[in-house]
Amino acid sequence: MPPQRRRRGAPEEPPGRRGRKPAKGKKAKKVLLWTSGTVAFLVLATGVGGYLYLEHLNDNITSVSDDGASTGGFKKDQAINILLIGTDKRTGAGNEGYGDKGSEGHADTTILLHVSKDRSNATALSIPRDLIVDIPDCPTQQEDGSEKVIPGSTGARFNTSLGQSGRTPSCTMRTVTELTGIKPDNFMVADFNAVKTLTSAVGGVEVCLGKDINDPDSHLNLPKGTHRIEGEQALAFVRTRHSVGLGGDLSRIELQQQFLSSLMRELKSNDTLTSPSKMIKLAEAGTEALTVDSQLNSINKLKDLGMELGKLNVKNLTFTTIPVVDNPAEKIKATVVLDESKAPEVFDLIRNDVSFTEVKQQKKKEAAAVAARLKGEKAPASEVRVRILNGGAPAGSAQSTLSWLQVDQGVGKSENAGNAPAELAKTTLEYAPDQADQARRLADILGLSGSAMKPGESVTNSQGLPAMTLTLGKDFKGAGVSLTPPDKAPDDIKKSTADKVVCAE
Known part of the structure; x- marks a missing residue:
């Protein structure tokens, strides 16, 4: 594929930035685009017409600096950790009617996606927006190319790691590293329009409700049962909170995980992968909706990532949430803190590339051979x-x-x-x-x-x-501290896999 070119007459851009639109954000519903868009990129990359269209898609992409907070980008022969950030910033046509329209946006929906080194399994770890964390100082590249260190804060809500005080996605990335001990390779941020355009591109996704829901806040009004949703209705589904579970953010996370599971199944289906029109729509929607770090600022790089993620089988993609408990410092429970008895083990599993679900028999044979030593x-x-x-x-x-x-x-x-x-x-x-x-x-x-x-x-x-x-190695915790990593997820960790439908109650 020819290298991308700067448009004739366009000014030179600062290093590490495409300099197009300001950073966008959105509900992190885009675990999706990679596996799907990959085929679109390959289909389109033929002939002059394909080259010009790829140039158009490159122009769609908005990138911002990772400010040195990442590993420098994913590698094909290593495990992959992608930070998926969705904000509540009300950008995009038709979104000004939602509440908090003047906000700079928060890290409202955040998922750390870990893909195993052998690509046999993956874990999508949701991070509650109301989790109390320590946000570290964030060296941040400014529009003029200078650097400003945004002071960190202790005992803050996780969602304030983005947007507030000028914090960029790299600040959220640093906060995740501080919290989990896992340094992301790349980040992706998306806005409200991504849910609408991507679901419409695949012809809708199937979701299930265990009860009737009429939520005036999110505008979701659906009876009990299975439904195919897209566009505004899909956005309402992932935004609804008060009408499911206990009415809080943790219940909404479960709803969003169901949505993402369904979207992944749709993207992997033959109806999508064999439809050039759907692939083109996905390529358009994905490149328009996302803001990526400067290591993923071209179609070529996104295609390479898509090729790696496309190797996954949805039955081995596990969704789970950081184990938390109510904040004991609050009388009226509004925030949560880490469950120190469970969360460290979950982080260790991911750091040690351990699957949260059963994988192919070959993996078991390899594990048995290693254990025999x-x-x-x-x-x-x-x-x-x-x-x-x-x-x-x-x-x-x-x-x-x-x-x-x-x-x-x-x-x-x-x-x-x-x-x-x-x-x-x-x-x-x-x-x-x-x-x-x-x-x-x-x-x-x-x-x-x-x-x-x-x-x-x-x-x-x-x-x-x-x-x-x-x-x-870096995993050494001190003389006398066992170095045996966990070999499976604990049974009491709530989780689901992307191949199954779990109806929301």
């Missing part, structure tokens, strides 16, 4: 010989681990080998075949999983003797 005889701790390197853990971790192993665990044949040549995301233990019994003992002491054990060749320690190599 832990089975077998274990050498006495006194016979374990290991070099310890710091590969991304906090400063001093190698020495503290050495002291703990020697004093508390009896691993006397151990030494601090300094810093590793490169940082690692996860701690690893490398060993030769004849050191397997030593590796199993050390893994047992450290709480290492089979996946952290790397069969290979031994190296020599400072005394010229063969030794294993323990490299402490």
Whole structure:
């Protein structure tokens, strides 16, 4: 595909910005566009007409800087984390009639979409807008190219991480990293019109209500049962709150997850994927509705992301919400705080690329093979010989681990080998075949999983003797803290998969 060109006579744009429209926002209902739009891009990218149309789609895209808050963009050979942000800013034709029309917008609907490294599964983690969080300081690129640091705030609602005090999507991205320990690769922001135009492009999506709903605030008026909705009615469906569940934001999140599940099924259906007219409508709607970060500012880049996301099977796309409890500091419950007994485990699952749903049998076989590394005889701790390197853990971790192993665990044949040549995301233990019994003992002491054990060749320690190599990665939490990640989602975490219909009550 030829590189995109600046329109003749157009002024040069600042680096990292397309400089078209100001950042837009919208209900994050766009997990959708990638899988669908990918086919449209491929169909259209033929001949002169296709090239000109791609140039038109490139001109549709609005991008803003990520201000260094991302990983620098998704990679095809790694797990993917995309932050989907929907705002309540009343932009777009027909939206001025909704309340709060003068607002700068908030992070009203936010989903962290994690796609596994092998693309066999994905988790869409909803973040409640009323969750109390700490918003960090946000270095933010201004219109003139200068940088301004927007002060953070403690004990703030999550939705104020966007729009308020000049905060941009990169501030929301930094807040998510602070909250979850997961650094997003990219972000996407969409406005109210995205729900309307995208649902109309696919001919509507099917939703289910377990009761009659007549909500004057969202303008949703539908009887109990299954309905196909699009346009204004689809927007009313994802906005309704007081008429479902307990009437709060958590109940609305469940409604939105049902909507997104249905939209994903529609986008993956043959009726959509084999219809050039629907694909063109989706390409138009998606590129017009979205504001993306500067790493996703072209059709080519969106197409590449779409190709990766298109590998997903909807039955292995799980929707869940950060576990929260009512804010104990409030008499009238208006906000929520993290459920500290459950939320950290959910974050660990995502950081460790663990599926929230059953995946193909091959995955189970691979997991069993990895687990087998832990089975077998274990050498006495006194016979374990290991070099310890710091590969991304906090400063001093190698020495503290050495002291703990020697004093508390009896691993006397151990030494601090300094810093590793490169940082690692996860701690690893490398060993030769004849050191397997030593590796199993050390893994047992450290709480290492089979996946952290790397069969290979031994190296020599400072005394010229063969030794294993323990490299402490960024996941290292301290000497004596188990490094075994969770291997499945806890049973008490509420979740649903995109292949099933759950009627809203």
